[in-house]
Amino acid sequence: MKICIFGAGAIGGYMGAKLAEAGAEVSLVARGPHLKAMQEKGLTLIEEGETKTFKVNASDDAAALGQQDYVIVTLKAHSVPPVVGRMQPLIGPDTTIVSGVNGVPWWYFHKIGGPLEGTRLASVDPGDAQWDGFGPDRVLGCVVYPAAEVIEPGVVKHIEGNRFSLGEPDGSKSDRAVRLSEALGKAGLKAPVRPRLRDEIWVKLWGNLSFNPISALTHATLDVLCTDPGTRAVARNMMLEAQEIAEKLGVKFPIDVDRRIDGGAAVGAHRTSMLQDLDAGRPMEIDALLGSVQELGRVTETPTPTIDTVLALVTLRARVAGLYGA
Ligand SMILES: NC(=O)C1=CN([C@@H]2O[C@H](COP(=O)(O)OP(=O)(O)OC[C@H]3O[C@@H](n4cnc5c(N)ncnc54)[C@H](OP(=O)(O)O)[C@@H]3O)[C@@H](O)[C@H]2O)C=CC1
Ligand SMILES: CC(C)(CO)C(=O)C(=O)O
Structure with missing residues:
Protein backbone atom coordinates (compact mmCIF):
# COMPACT_ATOMS: atom_id res chain seq x y z
CA MET A 1 0.00 0.00 0.00
CA LYS A 2 1.60 3.26 -1.14
CA ILE A 3 0.94 6.24 1.12
CA CYS A 4 2.14 9.77 0.39
CA ILE A 5 1.90 12.48 3.01
CA PHE A 6 1.70 15.85 1.28
CA GLY A 7 2.85 18.66 3.59
CA ALA A 8 4.93 16.64 6.05
CA GLY A 9 5.46 19.32 8.69
CA ALA A 10 4.34 18.84 12.30
CA ILE A 11 1.32 16.56 11.85
CA GLY A 12 2.39 14.93 8.58
CA GLY A 13 5.91 14.44 9.95
CA TYR A 14 4.53 12.79 13.09
CA MET A 15 2.32 10.45 11.07
CA GLY A 16 5.11 9.82 8.55
CA ALA A 17 7.62 8.91 11.24
CA LYS A 18 5.17 6.48 12.86
CA LEU A 19 4.39 4.85 9.50
CA ALA A 20 8.10 4.64 8.61
CA GLU A 21 8.85 3.02 11.97
CA ALA A 22 6.15 0.41 11.24
CA GLY A 23 7.74 -0.38 7.87
CA ALA A 24 4.95 1.12 5.72
CA GLU A 25 5.64 2.20 2.14
CA VAL A 26 5.38 5.92 2.87
CA SER A 27 6.74 8.99 1.12
CA LEU A 28 6.76 12.57 2.36
CA VAL A 29 6.35 15.78 0.39
CA ALA A 30 7.83 18.85 2.03
CA ARG A 31 9.98 21.81 1.06
CA GLY A 32 12.79 24.13 2.11
CA PRO A 33 15.23 23.47 4.95
CA HIS A 34 12.89 20.89 6.56
CA LEU A 35 12.91 18.80 3.37
CA LYS A 36 16.68 19.16 3.01
CA ALA A 37 17.23 18.03 6.60
CA MET A 38 14.95 14.99 6.17
CA GLN A 39 16.75 14.02 2.96
CA GLU A 40 20.22 14.44 4.42
CA LYS A 41 19.78 13.28 8.03
CA GLY A 42 16.41 11.50 8.15
CA LEU A 43 13.29 12.47 10.05
CA THR A 44 13.68 12.70 13.81
CA LEU A 45 10.68 12.22 16.08
CA ILE A 46 10.77 13.18 19.74
CA GLU A 47 7.97 11.37 21.52
CA GLU A 48 7.48 10.70 25.22
CA GLY A 49 11.07 11.65 25.99
CA GLU A 50 12.51 9.30 23.35
CA THR A 51 14.29 10.52 20.21
CA LYS A 52 14.32 8.31 17.12
CA THR A 53 15.49 9.05 13.59
CA PHE A 54 14.05 7.35 10.51
CA LYS A 55 15.32 7.19 6.96
CA VAL A 56 12.44 8.51 4.86
CA ASN A 57 11.62 8.93 1.20
CA ALA A 58 11.17 12.71 1.17
CA SER A 59 10.79 14.84 -1.93
CA ASP A 60 9.29 18.00 -3.37
CA ASP A 61 8.60 16.30 -6.68
CA ALA A 62 5.26 14.52 -6.85
CA ALA A 63 6.02 13.17 -10.32
CA ALA A 64 9.05 11.29 -8.95
CA LEU A 65 6.85 9.58 -6.34
CA GLY A 66 4.17 8.47 -8.81
CA GLN A 67 0.63 7.26 -8.26
CA GLN A 68 -0.39 6.40 -4.70
CA ASP A 69 -3.10 4.39 -2.96
CA TYR A 70 -3.54 7.15 -0.38
CA VAL A 71 -2.49 10.80 -0.43
CA ILE A 72 -2.80 12.25 3.06
CA VAL A 73 -2.93 16.03 2.92
CA THR A 74 -1.49 17.67 6.04
CA LEU A 75 -0.87 21.14 4.69
CA LYS A 76 -2.29 24.23 6.33
CA ALA A 77 -5.75 24.85 4.81
CA HIS A 78 -4.73 27.88 2.71
CA SER A 79 -1.76 25.98 1.21
CA VAL A 80 -3.89 23.29 -0.44
CA PRO A 81 -5.68 25.04 -3.34
CA PRO A 82 -2.44 26.36 -4.91
CA VAL A 83 -0.85 22.87 -5.03
CA VAL A 84 -3.75 20.82 -6.42
CA GLY A 85 -2.10 20.93 -9.87
CA ARG A 86 1.28 19.78 -8.51
CA MET A 87 -0.39 16.86 -6.75
CA GLN A 88 -1.87 15.35 -9.91
CA PRO A 89 1.03 12.89 -10.60
CA LEU A 90 0.22 11.24 -7.24
CA ILE A 91 -3.38 10.58 -8.24
CA GLY A 92 -4.43 7.51 -10.19
CA PRO A 93 -7.87 6.03 -10.86
CA ASP A 94 -8.08 4.41 -7.38
CA THR A 95 -6.26 6.96 -5.25
CA THR A 96 -7.95 8.06 -2.03
CA ILE A 97 -7.28 11.59 -0.81
CA VAL A 98 -7.38 11.98 2.95
CA SER A 99 -8.04 15.51 4.08
CA GLY A 100 -6.20 16.01 7.40
CA VAL A 101 -6.72 19.73 7.61
CA ASN A 102 -8.41 21.72 10.39
CA GLY A 103 -11.61 23.68 9.85
CA VAL A 104 -14.65 23.05 7.68
CA PRO A 105 -13.48 20.71 4.91
CA TRP A 106 -14.08 21.66 1.28
CA TRP A 107 -16.00 18.39 0.72
CA TYR A 108 -18.46 19.08 3.57
CA PHE A 109 -21.60 18.97 1.41
CA HIS A 110 -20.58 15.91 -0.63
CA LYS A 111 -22.95 13.02 0.03
CA ILE A 112 -24.62 14.88 2.90
CA GLY A 113 -28.02 14.51 1.23
CA GLY A 114 -30.84 17.06 1.29
CA PRO A 115 -31.15 20.45 -0.38
CA LEU A 116 -27.53 21.51 0.26
CA GLU A 117 -25.99 18.43 -1.40
CA GLY A 118 -23.02 19.48 -3.52
CA THR A 119 -22.76 23.03 -2.12
CA ARG A 120 -19.22 24.35 -2.51
CA LEU A 121 -17.44 26.58 -0.02
CA ALA A 122 -15.55 29.55 -1.44
CA SER A 123 -13.81 30.27 1.88
CA VAL A 124 -11.93 26.95 1.91
CA ASP A 125 -11.93 26.06 -1.78
CA PRO A 126 -11.62 29.27 -3.78
CA GLY A 127 -12.28 28.67 -7.47
CA ASP A 128 -13.39 25.08 -6.64
CA ALA A 129 -9.73 24.06 -7.02
CA GLN A 130 -10.05 20.95 -4.82
CA TRP A 131 -13.58 20.00 -5.82
CA ASP A 132 -12.63 20.04 -9.49
CA GLY A 133 -8.97 19.00 -9.15
CA PHE A 134 -9.38 16.04 -6.76
CA GLY A 135 -13.05 15.22 -7.19
CA PRO A 136 -15.08 14.69 -4.00
CA ASP A 137 -15.54 10.94 -4.60
CA ARG A 138 -11.85 10.41 -3.80
CA VAL A 139 -12.11 11.97 -0.38
CA LEU A 140 -11.93 10.29 2.99
CA GLY A 141 -12.40 12.74 5.86
CA CYS A 142 -10.08 12.93 8.85
CA VAL A 143 -10.14 14.81 12.13
CA VAL A 144 -6.63 15.35 13.47
CA TYR A 145 -6.33 15.26 17.27
CA PRO A 146 -2.58 14.99 17.96
CA ALA A 147 -0.54 18.09 18.71
CA ALA A 148 2.96 18.32 17.28
CA GLU A 149 5.54 20.90 16.29
CA VAL A 150 8.52 21.12 13.94
CA ILE A 151 11.12 22.35 16.43
CA GLU A 152 13.96 22.53 13.92
CA PRO A 153 14.30 21.39 10.31
CA GLY A 154 13.94 17.61 10.19
CA VAL A 155 12.86 17.33 13.83
CA VAL A 156 9.23 16.86 14.89
CA LYS A 157 8.23 16.99 18.54
CA HIS A 158 5.06 15.10 19.42
CA ILE A 159 3.22 16.88 22.20
CA GLU A 160 0.12 14.80 22.88
CA GLY A 161 -2.57 12.61 21.31
CA ASN A 162 -2.47 9.90 18.64
CA ARG A 163 -6.00 9.82 17.21
CA PHE A 164 -6.82 10.51 13.57
CA SER A 165 -10.57 9.81 13.24
CA LEU A 166 -11.50 8.76 9.70
CA GLY A 167 -14.90 9.00 8.03
CA GLU A 168 -16.52 8.64 4.64
CA PRO A 169 -18.64 11.61 3.52
CA ASP A 170 -21.63 9.20 3.33
CA GLY A 171 -20.83 7.63 6.73
CA SER A 172 -20.19 4.13 5.36
CA LYS A 173 -17.49 1.76 6.63
CA SER A 174 -15.76 1.45 3.27
CA ASP A 175 -12.89 -0.90 2.45
CA ARG A 176 -10.59 2.03 1.76
CA ALA A 177 -11.32 3.53 5.19
CA VAL A 178 -10.81 0.22 6.97
CA ARG A 179 -7.52 -0.50 5.13
CA LEU A 180 -6.09 2.88 6.08
CA SER A 181 -7.34 2.52 9.63
CA GLU A 182 -5.50 -0.81 9.90
CA ALA A 183 -2.27 0.64 8.45
CA LEU A 184 -2.36 3.55 10.90
CA GLY A 185 -3.23 1.15 13.73
CA LYS A 186 -0.15 -0.95 12.92
CA ALA A 187 1.88 2.25 13.25
CA GLY A 188 0.62 2.76 16.81
CA LEU A 189 -1.93 5.44 15.90
CA LYS A 190 -5.64 5.35 16.70
CA ALA A 191 -7.70 5.68 13.53
CA PRO A 192 -11.32 4.75 14.17
CA VAL A 193 -13.69 4.82 11.20
CA ARG A 194 -16.59 7.00 12.28
CA PRO A 195 -20.12 6.95 10.85
CA ARG A 196 -20.75 10.62 11.77
CA LEU A 197 -17.42 12.37 11.20
CA ARG A 198 -19.13 15.74 10.73
CA ASP A 199 -20.12 15.72 14.43
CA GLU A 200 -16.44 15.36 15.37
CA ILE A 201 -15.43 18.05 12.88
CA TRP A 202 -17.69 20.54 14.69
CA VAL A 203 -16.60 19.63 18.21
CA PHE A 211 -9.75 29.90 21.03
CA ASN A 212 -7.41 30.43 18.11
CA PRO A 213 -8.42 33.98 17.08
CA ILE A 214 -8.91 35.08 20.70
CA SER A 215 -5.38 33.94 21.47
CA ALA A 216 -4.01 35.68 18.38
CA LEU A 217 -5.76 38.92 19.41
CA THR A 218 -4.83 38.79 23.10
CA HIS A 219 -1.64 36.67 23.11
CA ALA A 220 -3.18 34.74 26.01
CA THR A 221 -2.64 31.01 26.46
CA LEU A 222 -5.59 28.59 26.51
CA ASP A 223 -5.82 28.28 30.30
CA VAL A 224 -6.08 32.06 30.61
CA LEU A 225 -8.48 32.83 27.76
CA CYS A 226 -10.83 30.00 28.74
CA THR A 227 -11.12 31.17 32.35
CA ASP A 228 -11.01 34.97 32.03
CA PRO A 229 -14.73 35.86 32.31
CA GLY A 230 -14.66 38.31 29.37
CA THR A 231 -12.89 36.11 26.80
CA ARG A 232 -14.70 33.01 28.01
CA ALA A 233 -17.99 34.78 27.23
CA VAL A 234 -16.74 35.72 23.74
CA ALA A 235 -15.69 32.11 23.04
CA ARG A 236 -19.02 30.86 24.38
CA ASN A 237 -21.04 33.18 22.14
CA MET A 238 -19.00 32.18 19.08
CA MET A 239 -19.57 28.51 19.90
CA LEU A 240 -23.30 28.96 20.42
CA GLU A 241 -23.59 30.66 17.02
CA ALA A 242 -21.63 27.80 15.44
CA GLN A 243 -23.81 25.26 17.25
CA GLU A 244 -26.97 26.80 15.80
CA ILE A 245 -25.50 26.56 12.28
CA ALA A 246 -24.26 23.01 12.75
CA GLU A 247 -27.53 21.78 14.21
CA LYS A 248 -29.40 23.19 11.22
CA LEU A 249 -27.03 21.02 9.15
CA GLY A 250 -27.94 17.90 11.15
CA VAL A 251 -24.97 17.79 13.54
CA LYS A 252 -25.41 16.32 17.02
CA PHE A 253 -23.09 17.67 19.71
CA PRO A 254 -22.22 15.06 22.35
CA ILE A 255 -21.15 17.75 24.87
CA ASP A 256 -22.11 21.35 25.61
CA VAL A 257 -20.10 24.54 25.11
CA ASP A 258 -19.10 24.88 28.75
CA ARG A 259 -17.59 21.41 28.80
CA ARG A 260 -15.70 22.20 25.58
CA ILE A 261 -14.30 25.42 27.08
CA ASP A 262 -13.36 23.61 30.30
CA GLY A 263 -11.55 21.06 28.12
CA GLY A 264 -9.61 23.92 26.49
CA ALA A 265 -8.66 25.34 29.90
CA ALA A 266 -7.43 21.91 31.01
CA VAL A 267 -4.91 21.83 28.11
CA GLY A 268 -3.00 24.43 30.10
CA ALA A 269 -0.59 27.17 29.05
CA HIS A 270 -0.79 26.30 25.33
CA ARG A 271 -0.23 28.97 22.69
CA THR A 272 -2.72 28.08 19.94
CA SER A 273 -1.43 27.32 16.48
CA MET A 274 -2.83 30.65 15.23
CA LEU A 275 -0.86 32.57 17.86
CA GLN A 276 2.25 30.53 16.99
CA ASP A 277 1.74 31.35 13.29
CA LEU A 278 1.30 35.07 14.02
CA ASP A 279 4.46 35.17 16.14
CA ALA A 280 6.44 33.25 13.52
CA GLY A 281 5.21 35.46 10.65
CA ARG A 282 3.35 32.59 8.96
CA PRO A 283 -0.07 32.90 7.29
CA MET A 284 -2.90 32.09 9.71
CA GLU A 285 -5.75 29.61 9.03
CA ILE A 286 -8.43 32.32 9.28
CA ASP A 287 -10.57 31.33 6.30
CA ALA A 288 -10.79 27.64 7.22
CA LEU A 289 -11.47 28.19 10.92
CA LEU A 290 -13.67 31.31 10.91
CA GLY A 291 -14.50 32.41 7.34
CA SER A 292 -15.97 28.99 6.57
CA VAL A 293 -18.30 29.15 9.60
CA GLN A 294 -19.39 32.65 8.64
CA GLU A 295 -20.07 31.35 5.12
CA LEU A 296 -22.14 28.48 6.56
CA GLY A 297 -24.02 31.07 8.64
CA ARG A 298 -25.05 32.75 5.38
CA VAL A 299 -25.92 29.39 3.78
CA THR A 300 -28.17 28.42 6.72
CA GLU A 301 -29.48 31.98 7.28
CA THR A 302 -28.11 32.07 10.82
CA PRO A 303 -26.88 35.37 12.30
CA THR A 304 -23.26 35.24 13.48
CA PRO A 305 -22.62 38.64 15.15
CA THR A 306 -19.84 37.50 17.49
CA ILE A 307 -18.10 35.40 14.83
CA ASP A 308 -18.34 38.36 12.41
CA THR A 309 -16.76 40.70 14.96
CA VAL A 310 -13.89 38.40 15.90
CA LEU A 311 -13.30 37.51 12.24
CA ALA A 312 -13.05 41.21 11.33
CA LEU A 313 -10.59 41.86 14.16
CA VAL A 314 -8.34 38.86 13.55
CA THR A 315 -8.34 39.44 9.77
CA LEU A 316 -7.17 43.01 10.27
CA ARG A 317 -4.61 41.82 12.81
CA ALA A 318 -3.24 39.40 10.23
CA ARG A 319 -3.37 41.97 7.43
CA VAL A 320 -1.48 44.56 9.50
CA ALA A 321 1.17 41.89 10.15
CA GLY A 322 1.34 41.22 6.39
CA LEU A 323 0.00 37.70 6.87
CA TYR A 324 -3.36 37.85 5.12
CA GLY A 325 -4.37 38.77 1.59
CA ALA A 326 -3.27 41.92 -0.21
N1 LIG B 1 0.38 21.08 14.60
C1 LIG B 1 -0.64 20.66 15.36
O1 LIG B 1 -0.46 20.39 16.57
C2 LIG B 1 -1.99 20.47 14.77
C3 LIG B 1 -2.29 20.81 13.47
N2 LIG B 1 -3.53 20.54 12.95
C4 LIG B 1 -3.87 20.88 11.57
O2 LIG B 1 -3.12 20.04 10.71
C5 LIG B 1 -2.81 20.74 9.48
C6 LIG B 1 -1.29 20.74 9.30
O3 LIG B 1 -0.75 21.51 10.36
P1 LIG B 1 0.79 21.46 10.77
O4 LIG B 1 1.33 20.10 10.61
O5 LIG B 1 0.88 22.15 12.09
O6 LIG B 1 1.42 22.42 9.66
P2 LIG B 1 2.97 22.58 9.24
O7 LIG B 1 3.10 23.96 8.69
O8 LIG B 1 3.85 22.16 10.35
O9 LIG B 1 3.12 21.51 8.07
C7 LIG B 1 2.83 21.74 6.74
C8 LIG B 1 4.10 21.49 5.96
O10 LIG B 1 3.79 21.58 4.57
C9 LIG B 1 4.85 22.33 3.96
N3 LIG B 1 4.36 22.91 2.71
C10 LIG B 1 3.58 24.00 2.54
N4 LIG B 1 3.36 24.21 1.23
C11 LIG B 1 4.05 23.25 0.57
C12 LIG B 1 4.24 22.97 -0.80
N5 LIG B 1 3.70 23.73 -1.74
N6 LIG B 1 5.02 21.92 -1.14
C13 LIG B 1 5.59 21.15 -0.19
N7 LIG B 1 5.44 21.37 1.14
C14 LIG B 1 4.68 22.42 1.51
C15 LIG B 1 5.19 23.37 4.98
O11 LIG B 1 6.42 23.98 4.68
P3 LIG B 1 6.72 25.49 5.20
O12 LIG B 1 6.99 25.35 6.67
O13 LIG B 1 7.89 25.89 4.38
O14 LIG B 1 5.49 26.31 4.93
C16 LIG B 1 5.20 22.51 6.24
O15 LIG B 1 6.43 21.82 6.39
C17 LIG B 1 -3.39 22.15 9.66
O16 LIG B 1 -4.68 22.24 9.09
C18 LIG B 1 -3.49 22.29 11.17
O17 LIG B 1 -4.48 23.22 11.59
C19 LIG B 1 -4.49 19.88 13.68
C20 LIG B 1 -4.25 19.53 14.98
C21 LIG B 1 -3.03 19.89 15.66
C1 LIG C 1 -6.53 25.36 20.43
C2 LIG C 1 -6.32 23.92 20.09
C3 LIG C 1 -5.46 23.22 21.11
C4 LIG C 1 -7.70 23.21 20.16
O1 LIG C 1 -8.74 23.96 19.94
C5 LIG C 1 -5.70 23.75 18.73
O2 LIG C 1 -6.05 22.83 18.03
C6 LIG C 1 -4.74 24.71 18.17
O3 LIG C 1 -3.87 25.24 18.86
O4 LIG C 1 -4.84 24.97 16.94
Missing part, protein backbone atom coordinates in the same frame (compact mmCIF):
# COMPACT_ATOMS: atom_id res chain seq x y z
CA LYS A 204 -12.96 20.18 17.19
CA LEU A 205 -13.89 23.30 15.22
CA TRP A 206 -15.70 24.81 18.23
CA GLY A 207 -12.31 25.22 19.87
CA ASN A 208 -10.32 26.32 16.87
CA LEU A 209 -12.99 28.80 15.77
CA SER A 210 -12.95 30.62 19.08
